[in-house]
Amino acid sequence: MSPYKLFIVAAILAIFGLGGYLYFSTPQPEPNYAAYIEPDPVTITAEDCLPEEEYDPVEEVCFVEYICESDEECAKVEEELISLGYIIDPYLEGELTISSDNTRSGEEVPAEELLVLYVVEENALSASSTFPVSEEVQGLQDDSSSHAALWDFVKAIIPLSYLKTIAYFEIFTDGVDGTLAAVARDIEDSKLWTLSLDPVDSFEKGSLNGVVLPFSLIHEFGHIVTLHENQIVLNASLLNASEETAEQKNAEARSKCEPLYFVYGEGCARLDSYVNTFYQRFWKELAPRIAEIEAIEDDEEYFVALETFYLENKNAFVTEYAATNVEEDIAESFATFILAEQPTGKGLRDQKVLFFYNYPELVSLRDTLRARLARSL
Numbered sequence: 001m002s003p004y005k006l007f008i009v010a011a012i013l014a015i016f017g018l019g020g021y022l023y024f025s026t027p028q029p030e031p032n033y034a035a036y037i038e039p040d041p042v043t044i045t046a047e048d049c050l051p052e053e054e055y056d057p058v059e060e061v062c063f064v065e066y067i068c069e070s071d072e073e074c075a076k077v078e079e080e081l082i083s084l085g086y087i088i089d090p091y092l093e094g095e096l097t098i099s100s101d102n103t104r105s106g107e108e109v110p111a112e113e114l115l116v117l118y119v120v121e122e123n124a125l126s127a128s129s130t131f132p133v134s135e136e137v138q139g140l141q142d143d144s145s146s147h148a149a150l151w152d153f154v155k156a157i158i159p160l161s162y163l164k165t166i167a168y169f170e171i172f173t174d175g176v177d178g179t180l181a182a183v184a185r186d187i188e189d190s191k192l193w194t195l196s197l198d199p200v201d202s203f204e205k206g207s208l209n210g211v212v213l214p215f216s217l218i219h220e221f222g223h224i225v226t227l228h229e230n231q232i233v234l235n236a237s238l239l240n241a242s243e244e245t246a247e248q249k250n251a252e253a254r255s256k257c258e259p260l261y262f263v264y265g266e267g268c269a270r271l272d273s274y275v276n277t278f279y280q281r282f283w284k285e286l287a288p289r290i291a292e293i294e295a296i297e298d299d300e301e302y303f304v305a306l307e308t309f310y311l312e313n314k315n316a317f318v319t320e321y322a323a324t325n326v327e328e329d330i331a332e333s334f335a336t337f338i339l340a341e342q343p344t345g346k347g348l349r350d351q352k353v354l355f356f357y358n359y360p361e362l363v364s365l366r367d368t369l370r371a372r373l374a375r376s377l
Helices: 003-015 071-082 085-092 135-142 144-157 211-228 246-257 274-282 287-294 299-312 326-338 348-358 362-377
Strands: 054-057 062-063 113-121 124-130 166-173 180-184 193-197 232-234 266-269
Touching: 003 211, 062 362, 071 287, 071 362, 085 211, 085 326, 113 135, 113 144, 124 144, 124 193, 135 166, 144 166, 144 193, 180 211, 193 211, 211 274, 211 326, 246 266, 266 274, 274 326, 274 348, 287 299, 326 348, 326 362
Parallel strands: 166 193
Antiparallel strands: 054 062, 113 124, 113 166, 180 193, 232 266
């Protein structure tokens, strides 16, 4: 999810959030950018396992034990569990692209309508707030069973260590083939997140869409993993910045962050964080070019420049959307890491996927997610 979307969703929640309160920030001390510590990675523990799963303390994965009567039966079960190519292949081959969650989408899309905002308590949907909606989407707002089905899918996939950081679950829509999913930090507690899903694109013929929903969820989960509080030195003055002061505050914070990667609207990446390491290895030389593109004010000119940038560096990105910026590149590469088989090539796009195999905790996370997706779809 782009930094623009993060800012806008946070602003929407600030104005229309649960209870309809307006939030006002007080001056916050600047974080000490010199005081970097190595990120403490989130690992899979027994607490993360679902009731039907067992925990392997050596591999640090949650799994379901299958008892097979023959080698052939075991091989078939294993193939079913690991074959998720039907989800990722359409994206890698360019047949599908993740619905842009960048406000500069370059396309005419229906206005986004917020339908319901649920509070998440102990990983269950609790109190909810509804919003004034058009007559056309009233049925979507009232369809609480679909909302519950979507949340059940989220709970079935995301490990508890990360799931408990989701404080709000938002149902919204912008029509068919618009934005399917988004995440945004909670403006009151930056350790927490709001996860948003569009039921229009999440369902197909009355059932959960087995391709676009899991891909979009894993992509957004990639943002939560790579922008987790243990990965970023969060800056409260940026998270609460007004539209008038945001650009100046971010520019000042960015200058203090260099040479580490700066996450717009959030803060400075920790030295050994996933996103800073990814940036230093794959994006540092491209940074001046992408900064020039992002500075273009005219939307049409911006998208022409972005497409040109992608075509000139096509072999460096797993998808076209990955060329948007560092955060989207690492999220798309993370989704490919989770859903695709381990690449064997030496090209840059393959190296970005292989990047995640350097982290044992992410390999364990991959094993758990893949098994859960295979059982849930």
